[in-house]
Amino acid sequence: MTGTGTVPVMEIRDVRRTYRLSGGMFGQARMLDALAGVSLDLRRGEVLALVGESGSGKSTLSRILLGLEAPTSGEVFLDGMPVSSIARRKFAARVQPVFQDPYSSLNPRKTVRQLIEMPLVIAGGVPASERLARVRELLDILRMPARMLDAYPSQMSGGQRQRVAIARALISRPEIVICDEPTSALDVSVQAEVLNLLMELRAEFGLTYLFISHDLAVVEYIADRVAVMQEGRIVELDEAERLFAGPAHDYTRRLLASALTVPLAT
Amino acid sequence: MTTVLSVRNLEVSIPTHAGPLAAVRGVDLQVAAGETLGIVGESGCGKSVTSMAVMRLLPERISVTADEMRLGETDLTGLGERQMADLRGERMAMIFQEPMTALNPVLTVGRQLTETWLRHRRTPMKEARERAIDLLDRVGIPHPRERMDVYPHQLSGGLRQRVMIAMALLCDPELIIADEPTTALDVTVQAQILDLLAGLQQERGLAMVFISHDIGVVSRIAHRVQVMYGGRTVDGGPVDDLLRHPRHPYTRALLSSVPRRGMRWGRDTLGAIRWSEDTDDTATRETRP
Numbered sequence: 001m002t003g004t005g006t007v008p009v010m011e012i013r014d015v016r017r018t019y020r021l022s023g024g025m026f027g028q029a030r031m032l033d034a035l036a037g038v039s040l041d042l043r044r045g046e047v048l049a050l051v052g053e054s055g056s057g058k059s060t061l062s063r064i065l066l067g068l069e070a071p072t073s074g075e076v077f078l079d080g081m082p083v084s085s086i087a088r089r090k091f092a093a094r095v096q097p098v099f100q101d102p103y104s105s106l107n108p109r110k111t112v113r114q115l116i117e118m119p120l121v122i123a124g125g126v127p128a129s130e131r132l133a134r135v136r137e138l139l140d141i142l143r144m145p146a147r148m149l150d151a152y153p154s155q156m157s158g159g160q161r162q163r164v165a166i167a168r169a170l171i172s173r174p175e176i177v178i179c180d181e182p183t184s185a186l187d188v189s190v191q192a193e194v195l196n197l198l199m200e201l202r203a204e205f206g207l208t209y210l211f212i213s214h215d216l217a218v219v220e221y222i223a224d225r226v227a228v229m230q231e232g233r234i235v236e237l238d239e240a241e242r243l244f245a246g247p248a249h250d251y252t253r254r255l256l257a258s259a260l261t262v263p264l265a266t
Numbered sequence: 267m268t269t270v271l272s273v274r275n276l277e278v279s280i281p282t283h284a285g286p287l288a289a290v291r292g293v294d295l296q297v298a299a300g301e302t303l304g305i306v307g308e309s310g311c312g313k314s315v316t317s318m319a320v321m322r323l324l325p326e327r328i329s330v331t332a333d334e335m336r337l338g339e340t341d342l343t344g345l346g347e348r349q350m351a352d353l354r355g356e357r358m359a360m361i362f363q364e365p366m367t368a369l370n371p372v373l374t375v376g377r378q379l380t381e382t383w384l385r386h387r388r389t390p391m392k393e394a395r396e397r398a399i400d401l402l403d404r405v406g407i408p409h410p411r412e413r414m415d416v417y418p419h420q421l422s423g424g425l426r427q428r429v430m431i432a433m434a435l436l437c438d439p440e441l442i443i444a445d446e447p448t449t450a451l452d453v454t455v456q457a458q459i460l461d462l463l464a465g466l467q468q469e470r471g472l473a474m475v476f477i478s479h480d481i482g483v484v485s486r487i488a489h490r491v492q493v494m495y496g497g498r499t500v501d502g503g504p505v506d507d508l509l510r511h512p513r514h515p516y517t518r519a520l521l522s523s524v525p526r527r528g529m530r531w532g533r534d535t536l537g538a539i540r541w542s543e544d545t546d547d548t549a550t551r552e553t554r555p
Contacts, residue, residue, distance in 0.1 A: 053452035054423075158309070187308040187479065192523035192536035199531050214453060217482075217525035221536065244527070258457040260482040261527050262509060 008041035008077075009175060009208055010065065010095075015039070015074035017060050017232075034060040035071070036232035042176065047202070047209045049219040049240070051255065052229035058212050061229075062180045065210065066097050093123050096169035100181035102161030106153040112139075112164055113149045119172040138167040141204070142197065159190035166197070170205060180212045195222060216259040220244050228252045267298035270440050270473035271320070271358075274334040278312070278319050278497075281327055289315045291497040297441065297473040302464075304488030304505070305477045308520075312497040313477045317443045320475075321360055322350045338440060356386045359434035363446035365426035369418040375402075375429055376414030379436060386437050401432040406462060424455035428462070435466065442467070443475045448483060460487050481524055485509060493517045 017035040035057045042048050050058045063069040065076060067083060076083040083091060096119070099105040106115055116138060117131040126134075139146060142163045153161055162182065169177050179198070183191035199222055201207060213219050219226055219240070226243045228236040228251065236249040247253045278290035290312045297303045305313045319330045322342070335342040337358055345353070354360075362368040370378055379398035380391065387394075395414070402410035405428040418426055427447060434442055444463065448456040464487055467474050478484045484491055485505050492502040493514065501514035512518045522537030529536070 053454065188481075189308060189520060189523040192525075195525075195531075196536060215525070216453070217527055217529070220527060221525045221529050221534075222531050241530070254454055258454040259527070260453075260457065260460075260480075260486050262482045262485055262521065262524050 007044050009044040009079060010042035010210075011077040011080075012038055012040040012042075012061075012065070013075050013077070015061070015064060015071045015076065017057075017064065017069070018072045033232050035064070037074070038229075038232070038234055040227060040234060040237070042208060042210055043225075044175075044208055045202075045206065046224040047199075047211055047222050049223035049226045050210060050212045050229060051214065051216060051219055051226060053214065053255075055231075056229040057232040058229050059180060062097075062178050062210065062212055066095060066178055067091055089123055092119065093172040094174050095176045095178065096172065096174040098162075098165050098169050098177060098179045098182045101185045102158060102165050103153075103185070105165055106161055108153050111150050111152060112144075112156075115153075115164055116167045116171055119168060123172060134171055135167070138171060141201070142167055157190075158186050159193060162186060162190075162194055163197075166194075166201070170201065170207075173205065174207070176208045176210065178210045178212075181214070182211075183218065184213070184215070191218070198222070216244075216256060217261045228255070267300065268338075269296060269336075270299050270338060271295055271297040271475070272334060272336045273320060273332055276316060276319060276332045276335070277330070278315050278324070279329045280315075281329075286329075289497055290319065293492075293494070293497075293499050295320070295475070295492075297475060299440070299473050300468065300471040301490070302467060302474040302476055302488045304484035304491040305475065305494060306479070306481050306484050306491055306520075307494035308479060311494040313494050314445055316494070317360070317445055317475060317477055321354060321358065321443060322347075323360075352386070355382055355439070356437045357439050358441040358443070359437075359439045361427075361430050361434050361442065361444040361447045363449050365423070365430040365450075366418060368430060369426065371418055374415050374417055375421075379414075379429075379433055382433055383436050397436065398432070401436055402429070404466070405429075405432045405435070406458075407432070422455075423451055424459065427451060427455075427459055431459075431462065431466070435470070438470070439472070441473045441475070443477070445477045446479070447476075449478070449480070456483070463487065481520065493520065 015035055015038045019032045019034055021030045021032050052058050064071050113135050116135045120126045120131050183194050223240040226240050227234050230251045236252045273295040276290055276293045279286045280289050293316055307313045318324045380394040383394045383397055399410045407413055407428050448459050476488055488505055491505050491508050492499045495516045501517040
């Protein structure tokens with residue numbers, strides 16, 4: 001197997017998130033429970049996949065784990081410390097995102113070098129020369145030519161942009177990377193390359209991934225454990241191989257039955 | 267089987283700052299009644315431009331030529347804009363990826379359906395409404411009569427796509443072109459919509475062109491598949507054949523890059539199509555209409 005530990009690096013305890021929906025001019029405001037009490041451990045070194053359909057709450061959960069949004073109630077712990085007690089910059093250096101759409105997640109007016117070094121600039125304390133050295137090192141690891149340093153996102157393909165987003169996520173040497181549908185906007189051939197790359201980087205940097213995806217074949221390919229979300233709740237959580245071999249929950253079975261993948265040749 | 271759509275040697279050329287870009291280079295299409303032709307390829311391969319060229323929906327500055335383009339007995343190359351507009355919606359219809367942008371957000375579902383019908387048929391409004399309600403019912407929309415009065419944003423993505431399908435089928439066309447019709451949908455909804463399309467297609471003996479980047483989806487619905495790359499058809503044939511014996515190296519590479527059920531990293535390897543340092547697909551992408 002992959003030698004993942006069972007030590008939780010991130011713990012989610014009964015997290016709820018409620019949104020207030022306007023009921024129109026005279027209507028009663030309605031409440032929407034985007035997360036209706038989610039508890040989950042992210043173990044050091046694992047790939048934990050979060051699957052579910054639109055509106056299931058998986059992106060809300062990822063935003064809370066990134067500290068971009070506060071839970072209505074409940075608490076998230078990083079290495080046993082409540083996230084709410086950790087300074088924003090310290091937290092950001094340890095937990096980094098890779099978003100779905102590399103067309104909108106990269107500032108079009110910044111160069112590759114500026115984009116990738118930004119987390120270090122924000123964290124402060126790293127001299128420019130070392131920042132550049134680390135950007136170069138990452139470009140090398142991600143198999144991007146050094147001449148890309150001064151390129152703008154508009155001059156790059158989707159796969160190249162997502163590499164820049166991954167480099168930006170890794171430059172502060174985080175422990176956890178939250179990937180929210182990181183390959184959904186990419187062509188399949190590029191997706192394959194990004195997936196393989198993410199898995200190689202995990203070994204190289206000792207990363208822990210929370211990997212959000214609607215694509216079950218992608219999840220089966222890379223995940224150690226899978227959590228299935230439906231209507232703001234986790235309805236099933238299991239080792240990937242067990243879950244794909246015999247899903248326990250009815251909704252998981254429905255998801256698996258709907259997945260259209262290419263039948264294996266031969 | 268009668269041939270419904272026949273296209274030979276389609277060429278589409280898009281003017282750019284750097285000179286003309288050949289987006290489609292000699293593509294042939296043959297679709298018979300009751301048959302679904304799948305077109306598969308990655309961004310910029312020319313699959314959408316091909317369908318837009320057939321529907322004549324490309325801007326005028328883009329040059330489209332073909333040795334032959336026929337819908338049934340009708341020679342499409344000889345038709346003027348007005349005559350093409352008469353055909354669209356009547357004998358050939360299109361289903362797009364994102365029904366929220368393809369439907370008019372400020373008109374009710376009923377208004378959009380009846381307008382489409384009355385554009386092509388001289389009937390009283392009452393008959394147009396009955397026809398629209400009947401179609402909404404056929405595409406599996408619950409309470410079709412009440413749904414006539416709602417706006418697109420009041421419907422879920424799956425229901426909106428069903429409205430799009432109802433609108434496409436309204437005038438009993440011979441040919442449907444569906445361009446990534448399920449890409450924006452959740453997997454469970456996608457499966458329902460594919461079943462619906464396949465059922466309607468069989469029932470009505472429609473000729474269908476089904477365009478997708480997802481070879482898994484195409485293999486579920488198409489009888490024959492053409493693989494496009496760089497504006498050309500590089501491979502093709504009956505679905506099972508193509509999956510089992512892909513001839514072209516690109517098809518093999520494409521198939522090996524698709525994650526399949528049962529594959530695990532470490533034990534299996536997804537074959538990434540080698541990404542070259544100098545690949546710059548922005549030129550082709552940004553010229554997509």
